[in-house]
Amino acid sequence: MGCKPPSKNQPSFLCVFSVQKRTIPVLLSGRDAVVQSQTGSGKTLSYAVPVVQSLQGLQQKVSRSDGPLAVVIVPTRELAQQTFQTFQKLLKPFTWIVPGVLMGGEKRKSEKARLRKGINILVSTPGRLVDHIKNTLSIAFSAVRWLILDEADRTLDLGFEKDLTVILNSLNSTGPSRQNVLLSATLTHGVTRLVDVCLQDPVNIHVSAVTSDPSTASQSESFALPESLKQYVVVVPSKIRLVCLAAFILDKCKFSQNNKLIVFFSSCEAVEFLHSLFTSVLSGPSTNQKPQLSFLRLHGNMKQEERSEVFQQFSVSNSGVLLCTDVAARGLDLPQVTWIIQYTPPAAAAEYVHRVGRTARIGGRGSSLLFLTPAETAFITELANHHIRSVVQTTLSVCLCLSVCQSSSKALEQETRERATVLQTEFENFVHSDAQSVQNAKKALQSFLRAYTTYPAHLKHIFHIRSLHLGHTAKSFGLRDAPQGLNAAPGPGAKTHNKNKNQNQKKR
Numbered sequence: 001m002g003c004k005p006p007s008k009n010q011p012s013f014l015c016v017f018s019v020q021k022r023t024i025p026v027l028l029s030g031r032d033a034v035v036q037s038q039t040g041s042g043k044t045l046s047y048a049v050p051v052v053q054s055l056q057g058l059q060q061k062v063s064r065s066d067g068p069l070a071v072v073i074v075p076t077r078e079l080a081q082q083t084f085q086t087f088q089k090l091l092k093p094f095t096w097i098v099p100g101v102l103m104g105g106e107k108r109k110s111e112k113a114r115l116r117k118g119i120n121i122l123v124s125t126p127g128r129l130v131d132h133i134k135n136t137l138s139i140a141f142s143a144v145r146w147l148i149l150d151e152a153d154r155t156l157d158l159g160f161e162k163d164l165t166v167i168l169n170s171l172n173s174t175g176p177s178r179q180n181v182l183l184s185a186t187l188t189h190g191v192t193r194l195v196d197v198c199l200q201d202p203v204n205i206h207v208s209a210v211t212s213d214p215s216t217a218s219q220s221e222s223f224a225l226p227e228s229l230k231q232y233v234v235v236v237p238s239k240i241r242l243v244c245l246a247a248f249i250l251d252k253c254k255f256s257q258n259n260k261l262i263v264f265f266s267s268c269e270a271v272e273f274l275h276s277l278f279t280s281v282l283s284g285p286s287t288n289q290k291p292q293l294s295f296l297r298l299h300g301n302m303k304q305e306e307r308s309e310v311f312q313q314f315s316v317s318n319s320g321v322l323l324c325t326d327v328a329a330r331g332l333d334l335p336q337v338t339w340i341i342q343y344t345p346p347a348a349a350a351e352y353v354h355r356v357g358r359t360a361r362i363g364g365r366g367s368s369l370l371f372l373t374p375a376e377t378a379f380i381t382e383l384a385n386h387h388i389r390s391v392v393q394t395t396l397s398v399c400l401c402l403s404v405c406q407s408s409s410k411a412l413e414q415e416t417r418e419r420a421t422v423l424q425t426e427f428e429n430f431v432h433s434d435a436q437s438v439q440n441a442k443k444a445l446q447s448f449l450r451a452y453t454t455y456p457a458h459l460k461h462i463f464h465i466r467s468l469h470l471g472h473t474a475k476s477f478g479l480r481d482a483p484q485g486l487n488a489a490p491g492p493g494a495k496t497h498n499k500n501k502n503q504n505q506k507k508r
Contacts, residue, residue, distance in 0.1 A: 019207045020046040027181060028053060032202040034195050035183040043183045044086050044333075047072075047148050051121065052087070054145070056094045064098055064118025068139075070146035072123045073167065075155040077103040077304060078311050078332050083150065084123045097121065102128045105304020108135075115139050126155060126163035133170050142174045147198070149182045153350065156190040168198055185357065186350045225353060225388065226360035230367040233380055238373055239472035242427060243420045245343055245371070246282060249321055252339060254282075254293050260314070260337045261321045262328065262358050266344040267447035268299040270477075271323045273440045277478060278321070281426050294320035300327050329354045333361060340368040344448070345379055345463065347455050349386040375467045382462065424475070431478035438479070445477045 019037040026033050027050035037043055051070045055062055062069065074080050084101035091097050100119030102111050104127060111128075116138040122129075132139050149155065155164065171178070180199045184191055195202065236244045245263070252259040265271050275297040283293045294317065298310050307327075314322050315334055322328065329351065337359040346352045352370075359366025372379060431441045455463040474481065 019043055019205070020049070022205050022207060023047070024050055026203045026205065027051075027179070030179060032180045032199040033182075033205055034199065034202045035181065035205045035207075036187055037183075037185065037205075037207040044083055044150070047150070047181050047183065048083075048086055048090055051146050051148070052090045052094065052097070055097055055120065062097050062120055064120070066118070066120060066143050068119055068122040068141060068144055070121045070148065071129075071141070071144055071167075071171070072121070072146075072148040072150060073126055073129070073155065073164070074123065074150045075125065075158050075160065076151075076327060076332075077105060077125060077307065078298075078328065079151065080123050080125050081308060081311070082333055087121050087123065091121075099123065102132060103304070104128050105307070108132075112136050112138065126160040126167065130163045130166045133166060140174070141171050143176070144171055145176065145178050147171060147178055147180045149180075149194070149198070152182050152184045152191050152194055153186045153188050154184075154354070156188070156194070161190070164194070185353060188350070225356070226366070228365045229356060229360040230365075231356065231370070231388075232367065233370045233372055233377075235372050235374055235377055237472065238469055239475040240420060240424075241343070241371060241373075241476040242478065243424050245341070246278065246423060246427075247420075248341070248369070249278070250282060250293075253319055253321060258318055258336075259339060260317065260319055260334075261339045261341060262334070262337055263321060263323050263341040263343055264329065264346075264355050265323065265325060266451035267444070268301040268325060269440075269447040270344075270444045271297050271299045271325060273444035273477065275323050276437075276440065277427060277430060278323070281430055296320060296322045298322060298324040298328050300325060326351065326355070328358065332358065334358055336364070337361075338366055340366070342368070342370045344451070345370065345372060345376060347459070349383055349388060352383060352388065376462055378462045379459070382459065424478075427478040428480050432480060441477045441479050445474055445479065448473070448477070 019035065020042050023033065023035050023043075023046035027047060035043060035046060037046075055069055072083060074083055080101050080103045084099055087099040091099060097120050098118060099121040100114050100123070102122065102124035104125060106128075108131070111132065115132065115136060124132075149164075180202070182191070182195055182199060182202075234244065249261060249263075252261060265274065275295055279295045283295065296310050296314050298307060298314075302310075310322075311332070311334075314320060318336070322334075326346075328334075340356050340359050342352070342355055346355060356366075356368040359368065370379075431437050449465065449468075452463060452468065453465050
């Protein structure tokens with residue numbers, strides 16, 4: 001398009017991007033549509049603008065008593081809140097059209113009160129909407145003119161297929177004919193079935209720079225990645241993964257300025273543990289030259305109030321690190337994120353696409369870094385098989401992360417080892433400073449191992465629990481003990497027992 005990305009204080013919808021240019025005219029013409037576009041390309045506005053335009057132009061002025069005229073289904077609470085805020089901005093000139101949001105974690109009683117007053121554009125997560133369909137008498141779909149299914153692939157991945165069936169049955173039982181729109185960054189078999197069920201003669205809108213070859217029989221999905229995204233892979237042994245991650249964070253956030261990082265992990269326990277560890281060891285005191293390094297966390301076990309607060313805080317900050325699970329991998333528009341770090345590799349190429357899509361959004365620039373162990377490097381080929389070809393394989397030593405001074409190569413290598421040892425020792429000292437910290441580290445390690453066993457069958461040759469060195473993996477969680485002591489606190493003589501057990505295993 002040749003359109004510059006919006007500045008920090010400029011609304012993102014002042015600039016029309018390719019997906020919007022192609023989608024808005026189709027939707028304004030009244031046709032159903034399937035929109036596939038790279039994540040971060042501005043899909044939300046591509047349907048929000050036509051919805052608002054059509055509702056404000058109705059001959060009979062919209063009123064609260066009309067109830068829902070447009071229903072927007074999104075997979076996560078954060079995306080529901082973000083989509084609702086987008087509609088609020090668009091509706092400022094049209095105060096008689098009322099938007100509303102329904103999502104888990106909020107009080108049902110207050111949501112019922114809002115539904116009784118009247119909501120014209122209803123944004124909801126699937127589970128909460130089904131809850132109200134079954135239990136709230138004041139919700140009615142007799143006037144619905146629009147149905148939007150945003151991030152449809154993610155909605156199906158999260159297991160909401162039955163909820164979507166309930167919603168579609170409820171919409172189809174009453175009301176006039178409506179316009180249906182399905183949006184997704186990836187097209188899977190499940191999404192294709194959903195298109196067949198709920199759309200009539202749809203227009204297919206495909207805006208992407210990188211896609212899989214549909215003629216390849218082994219591939220069932222197509223992907224789109226931002227052109228301005230730079231992708232890197234770092235191959236790091238398990239025992240220095242934690243040090244390498246910490247060093248990279250320090251380099252980008254403490255020794256550089258205005259970097260915002262999102263780091264993905266496989267479990268809530270790992271996020272909680274590493275948030276506590278990094279906050280205590282890496283944050284450091286703030287000075288006039290260098291502010292304190294800020295760490296935030298976001299995962300599904302947090303209360304909705306906490307999640308909303310973290311989302312808002314990270315959105316408005318100029319720098320910082322967000323440690324999260326895949327709850328933040330879809331649809332969220334977190335401004336000016338410069339780096340996406342995948343400390344735990346994704347379970348599918350589609351997850352990779354959505355994670356890295358949190359940066360390089362709507363024309364901006366961004367970078368991603370994928371952590372792999374030497375035994376996991378075949379995952380690079382797996383990504384290449386899905387035509388994610390711009391991944392650059394780099395063996396990034398701890399030296400590149402930790403070095404902040406100019407030295408000779410030998411001196412630098414020696415200095416790097418010393419710094420890595422010091423940093424690892426600091427982590428281990430914190431973890432073993434009290435029993436609760438040790439327990440938290442063990443829980444995080446156990447959750448990591450459980451998640452590692454859940455990789456799909458076609459990736460087991462890359463991610464297999466037997467290929468993990470458990471002692472080194474424990475090191476990556478700041479534990480000094482071998483994993484034998486995970487299930488219970490070690491008692492007297494435990495070290496000798498573990499040592500003898502290890503020697504016996506080696507002999508076998």
